[in-house]
Amino acid sequence: MLMRIKQLIGIAMLILLITGCNVEQIVKTEKDHLLFQQTSILKEQIENEEWDEVSKSITHFEKNYSKRKWKLQLLAAIGDYQDIELHIVSLKEYAKDEDKVESLTSISQIRHLLTIIYNL
Secondary structure, three states: OHHHHHHHHHHHHHHHHHOOOOHHHHHOOHHHHHHHHHHHHHHHHHHOOOHHHHHHHHHHHHHHHHHHHHHHHHHOOHHHHHHHHHHHHHHHHHHHOOOHHHHHHHHHHHHHHHHHHHOO
């Protein structure tokens, strides 16, 4: 039994090596893609200055982020996912102030950090 498990692990490692270790394809699920979609939607809403929709979308993103946080904690350094949380807080404030430039900067930072985490 133990030998069989070792063989399966060896085969899995070999497959990862052969496929070029593209961990993103293995790690990123549909729910993870949803986070990226939501950042795109938020960016578009900010560019169009739809501030009521931005506030709703931030809340929706934050809920989905909270559900995926466990995975980010496994994949990333503590600073990376904490930075995302700081940018979410900043984004909320910038959206309240209807600050387009800072809001776009925050959502870009969030997306960048997510990209870094999922491409490790």
